Every structure is written in C-alpha cells, then in structure tokens.
Amino acid sequence: MPKSRLEDVAKLAGVSTATVSRALTSPSLVREDTLARVRDAIDALGYVPDASARTLASGRSHTIAAVVPTLDNAIFSHAIQGMQEVLAAAGYQLLLGSHNYDSNTETDVVRALSERAVDAMVLVGADHAPETLSILKQSQTRTIVTWALSNALPCIGFDNFEIGALAARYLFDLGHRHFGMISGIARHNDRARLRTEGFVTALRALRAELPPQAACEQPYSFAGGRAGLQDILRNSPTRPTAVFCGNDVLALGCLFEATALGISVPSQLSIVGCDDLPISAEIAPGLTTVGLQSSLLGKKTAIALLRWLQDGVEPGRTEMPISLIERGTTAPPR
Incomplete structure (x- = not known):
C-alpha cells in the first residue's frame, strides 16, 4: 500500500493542502469542524506527517x-x-x-x-x-x-567539589581520622574528579589526610564498590574507619563487601555515598549519602x-x- 500524502488527506477531508498543513502545525487557527474532518482523514489514511518537511518549513524539529x-x-x-x-x-x-x-x-x-x-x-x-x-x-x-x-x-x-568536601567535614566531625575513598573513573569524568578533590582538600584543611594508597578508582557498579573496599583494606597504611564513595552504587557495593568480610557497619566502618537512590533508604542499615535532586x-x-x-x-x-x-x-x- 503506497504511503499517504498530504494531498490525499486534503482530498478526503475536502479542504486545501494549506488547511491540512495549518491543522497540523497551528490547530488553534482552524475551525473545529474543519479540524475534525482533517483528523478523521488522517486516521482513515494512516497519514504520518513528514518531520523533515515540517522542520524545513518551521525551522524547528520540536x-x-x-x-x-x-x-x-x-x-x-x-x-x-x-x-x-x-x-x-x-x-x-x-x-x-x-x-x-x-x-x-x-x-x-x-x-x-x-x-x-x-x-x-x-x-x-x-x-x-x-x-x-x-x-x-x-x-x-x-x-x-x-x-x-x-x-x-x-x-x-x-558543585561536585563541595559534595566531596561536605562528606569529609561530616566524617571528620563524627571523630574519624583514618579515611578511604572509592571514586568513579576520573578520566573524562569531571564529577568524579571534583568529588575526590573536594574530599582531599577539605581533609587537608582539617589537618587530616587521605593517603594515596587509601583511594582508588572503580567502575560505577556494585562490583566496583566491592573491589574498591578490598583494594583499600589491602593497600592502606592504616585501616580506615570511614570511606566516602563517589556514588551510591559504589557505596552499596562497599557495604555488601564489608558485610561479606564480617566488618560491622557502622561500628567498625562508616560509609557515605552520593546520589540518594531510592534503594539507599530501604536497605539495612540505610545508607548515609549526599542527596542530589x-x-x-x-x-x-x-x-x-x-x-x-x-x-x-x-x-x-x-x-x-x-x-x-x-x-x-x-x-x-x-
């Protein structure tokens, strides 16, 4: 069956092609009875307007x-x-x-x-x-x-820098002095890079440090969060009591791995994420996080x-x- 054209709609509706075009682009300018006939013709023929033609005519593709x-x-x-x-x-x-x-x-x-x-x-x-x-x-x-x-x-x-800084100040104010961080891959990702910079800079201003061995980059996945905690525990010169993760998915993976290793959260390890995914409030214990709307x-x-x-x-x-x-x-x- 050949594709229906604008002319076919106009013929069936008993109007001009200009009226059909106006009914498609500016229906408020067309009388209600005429608009109804055009729409009935479109439905009967299964007509699909040519988007490229409409874009050319109006300068907008919507x-x-x-x-x-x-x-x-x-x-x-x-x-x-x-x-x-x-x-x-x-x-x-x-x-x-x-x-x-x-x-x-x-x-x-x-x-x-x-x-x-x-x-x-x-x-x-x-x-x-x-x-x-x-x-x-x-x-x-x-x-x-x-x-x-x-x-x-x-x-x-x-402000992704402030996201990291907020997490650092919060954990420091709780009394933590030994920190770890699991970031997303920073290459081509300014959000991950700035959150790390904010966390490190805020700790330094508080006269605390994030040892390079206590920080790692991982893909944004539960597996990445699990691998990140393993990496930190294996390489950090001092076992951290608090870990900041670049997003909630990493933080949840970190939490799952801590549970598997028999590390009590939060009595032995505090974990902070970023995003506030719906699941973060539903798991036990609920995930502390930097909320983003x-x-x-x-x-x-x-x-x-x-x-x-x-x-x-x-x-x-x-x-x-x-x-x-x-x-x-x-x-x-x-």
Missing part, C-alpha cells in the same frame, strides 16, 4: 537530545524522566544517546543527533572533547550542561530549554542544592 554517560544508572534515568515529563507536555520529543564514559563515542553520538536537526542538546558534565564542542558550535545547536557547573556553556548542575534537575533543565527555545531567554548558571542525609551506615569511630 525534538531535544540528551546525551548521558550511561542508561544503566537510576540517577540518570530519574533526571531523564523529569525532563521527559516537562518536554512532552510542551509538545517536544526527547531523543537519547549514551557513550559509556568514552569521549570518542560521545563525539559520534553528538554528531549523529546534530544531523537530525534537534532544537537543543543536553550534555552531562563539563568535560567534553574539542571535536564534540566544535560539532555543536558549527551546527549552532543550543546546548546546556547538566550535573556540573561550567564556565563555557549554560549549565544546571551540582536528580528528578528536579531534569525538570529544571527542560523548563530552561523551553524558555530558551520559545522566548529566547538563554539559561545562565544554576547551582542545584545538595544535602547530607544521615542514615545507619555512619557513626563515631569505635
């Missing part, structure tokens, strides 16, 4: 792309869901791409999405290859950075993009709040 490090992490899916809810209500579609923390793959994904003439692009973090930024500049794609604060692009994110970040990002696209108001720099959520995995050292 699509926004979001490129995230991974879809295998609830913290990003919560932000995407928040973004999707706001954009869908405004008639925009959200396209997704992921790159598994690989900058070359991110460049390829951004190039592919830019070729689809998306109206705007959402990136995670401030670290991006020069080729990626060049593609966005050449395509004149409106771009906003999320999860981090950027001096080069509009951004809605968290990921769903709100997604909604704020979508609102900022819509204002940019519809009203020409370019987003500035928005810093999202963070908070220390104290639960059962932390206590003063024994």
